[in-house]
Amino acid sequence: MNRRTILVVLAAIAIVAAAAFIAFRMMMTPPEGLDLARSKASAKGLYAVAIAPEKEPLEQGPLHSWILTVKTPDGAPVEGATIAVGGGMPQHGHGLPTQPQATAYLGEGRYRIEGVRFNMSGWWEFTFDIRAAVGNDNVVFNLTL
Amino acid sequence: MRRRLLAVFLALVGLAACQPEEFTEAEKATIASLSLSALPPLAADTTNRVADDAAAAAFGATLFFEQRLSRDGTVACATCHLIDRQFQDDRPRSVGLATTDRRAMPLAGVARAPFLFWDGRKDSLWAQALGPLEDAREHGGTRAAYAHFVANAFGDRYERIFGPLPDLAAVPAAASPLGSDAEKAAWQAMPDAKKREIDTVFANLGKAIAAFERTIVHQPTRFDRFADAVAAGKTPQGEAALSEQEVYGLRLFIGRANCVTCHNGPRFTDDHFHNTGVPPVDGLPDDTGRAAGAKKVLDDPFNCLGIHRDGSDEACGELRFMVKEGEELERAFKTPSLRGAAARPPYMHSGQIATIEDVVDHYIRAPASVSGHSELKPLKMSEKERAALIAFLGTLVE
Ligand SMILES: [Cu+2]
Numbered sequence: 012m013n014r015r016t017i018l019v020v021l022a023a024i025a026i027v028a029a030a031a032f033i034a035f036r037m038m039m040t041p042p043e044g045l046d047l048a049r050s051k052a053s054a055k056g057l058y059a060v061a062i063a064p065e066k067e068p069l070e071q072g073p074l075h076s077w078i079l080t081v082k083t084p085d086g087a088p089v090e091g092a093t094i095a096v097g098g099g100m101p102q103h104g105h106g107l108p109t110q111p112q113a114t115a116y117l118g119e120g121r122y123r124i125e126g127v128r129f130n131m132s133g134w135w136e137f138t139f140d141i142r143a144a145v146g147n148d149n150v151v152f153n154l155t156l
Numbered sequence: 157m158r159r160r161l162l163a164v165f166l167a168l169v170g171l172a173a174c175q176p177e178e179f180t181e182a183e184k185a186t187i188a189s190l191s192l193s194a195l196p197p198l199a200a201d202t203t204n205r206v207a208d209d210a211a212a213a214a215f216g217a218t219l220f221f222e223q224r225l226s227r228d229g230t231v232a233c234a235t236c237h238l239i240d241r242q243f244q245d246d247r248p249r250s251v252g253l254a255t256t257d258r259r260a261m262p263l264a265g266v267a268r269a270p271f272l273f274w275d276g277r278k279d280s281l282w283a284q285a286l287g288p289l290e291d292a293r294e295h296g297g298t299r300a301a302y303a304h305f306v307a308n309a310f311g312d313r314y315e316r317i318f319g320p321l322p323d324l325a326a327v328p329a330a331a332s333p334l335g336s337d338a339e340k341a342a343w344q345a346m347p348d349a350k351k352r353e354i355d356t357v358f359a360n361l362g363k364a365i366a367a368f369e370r371t372i373v374h375q376p377t378r379f380d381r382f383a384d385a386v387a388a389g390k391t392p393q394g395e396a397a398l399s400e401q402e403v404y405g406l407r408l409f410i411g412r413a414n415c416v417t418c419h420n421g422p423r424f425t426d427d428h429f430h431n432t433g434v435p436p437v438d439g440l441p442d443d444t445g446r447a448a449g450a451k452k453v454l455d456d457p458f459n460c461l462g463i464h465r466d467g468s469d470e471a472c473g474e475l476r477f478m479v480k481e482g483e484e485l486e487r488a489f490k491t492p493s494l495r496g497a498a499a500r501p502p503y504m505h506s507g508q509i510a511t512i513e514d515v516v517d518h519y520i521r522a523p524a525s526v527s528g529h530s531e532l533k534p535l536k537m538s539e540k541e542r543a544a545l546i547a548f549l550g551t552l553v554e
Pocket residue numbers: 100103105131417
């Protein structure tokens with residue numbers, strides 16, 4: 012075996028290992044640079060929206076609640092909004108395993124979102140359609156578990 | 157020079173061969189999350205006030221093994237849930253008074269499932285127990301007959317746990333809203349207040365059986381000892397050691413084979429319903445799984461929002477926020493635990509697949525579903541990899 016052969020073999024091993032690693036990462040992990048912010052502007056900019064689980068740390072498995080806070084861009088709480096909750100796992104092609112609902116208005120633009128469950132680990136989208144006097148808008152949050 | 161390069165090459169090959177011993181931090185976390193040690197304490201069941209009552213559990217055990225709790229005195233819960241067979245029966249489809257359409261599920265850890273049966277048509281362990289008791293192909297009896305039987309055979313034990321039995325003097329020997337035409341007519345003829353009293357006795361039998369079933373738990377296996385050592389940063393040795401092939405199978409399970417996507421957590425299930433393209437059985441009625449089960453649990457008078465629930469309706473989140481309809485429910489069936497699975501063929505909701513080898517093949521081929529969409533994607537797996545996956549599943553048996 013000459014030196015060149017050995018180098019070729021080593022390079023081949025490295026390429027195979029790297030390819031396997033990349034394939035594994037693509038399947039199992041969320042895309043690089045995913046925006047994981049828990050507060051952001053809604054798509055059309057009508058609302059400033061924030062989410063927080065009622066209990067930290069966020070757990071895979073149990074049914075739990077979130078608090079959704081909806082304000083106007085200048086910080087005024089949005090009351091009386093109708094909220095529709097959705098989401099799913101883009102890499103798996105399925106929706107949420109439950110049908111969460113906004114069940115209570117807690118004041119100061121805060122809404123309780125009940126009935127949330129994440130039954131798998133990975134990248135989840137958590138979406139809110141917000142209808143209120145100002146207009147209809149939606150917002151998509153990314154979560155990783 | 158040439159010799160030195162060869163030495164470097166051999167060292168690198170050696171390194172590559174050793175690499176499988178080292179798990180990444182993410183792999184270690186996943187392995188730890190699958191150990192029984194990661195199982196939280198069993199939550200209280202506030203919908204069943206005797207869920208953790210020892211006398212109720214003992215009474216429930218008596219009822220579980222009681223063959224007289226059936227139409228002809230030959231069928232008990234234990235007929236299909238055999239205590240020495242992981243509480244299942246090794247048959248493709250269970251046989252009570254007649255052959256049913258579904259495979260019996262094992263019972264370890266069953267108290268943790270938010271929905272019961274392959275299609276989740278019951279939302280509590282106590283409500284689940286009532287289904288087979290009145291199913292014509294299982295126990296085949298009626299709630300009125302069971303009330304009479306319990307009053308005669310176990311009146312004292314029942315009353316010590318649940319309080320006085322109702323007056324049964326005017327209650328027909330056999331009556332139920334789900335029975336034969338004669339049994340339905342007998343039920344219809346009863347006053348509403350009496351129907352409700354009988355329903356309460358019936359629900360209480362379920363609650364006692366549930367108290368017993370809550371005590372049926374998974375036992376740690378070789379995998380748990382291995383996982384606990386890995387989680388503690390130790391090298392698994394002796395009883396905690398897995399073979400090279402088993403470790404390879406574990407890597408595939410949590411990696412490229414994507415098994416852990418649905419078979420996750422210490423019970424190896426996400427407690428959800430998935431369409432995995434399992435073919436229907438010729439000759440059986442069409443089985444749409446969760447699509448039909450969702451409707452049934454919403455309509456069940458013994459569900460969490462019904463009058464027989466103890467405690468407040470705050471315990472009913474699973475029912476209130478379940479997905480009620482839609483494409484994803486079509487032919488979706490509950491993810492079974494994989495603990496002990498390698499030792500209990502046949503597989504799937506109607507025993508469609510005979511061996512664990514064929515199950516792995518099914519997941520590799522990922523056939524389309526006859527309706528709805530299978531969530532599976534085809535995999536490339538060598539013979540060696542299939543064998544490793546199966547070897548790993550063996551570490552979950554004992
Ligand atoms: Cu998923």
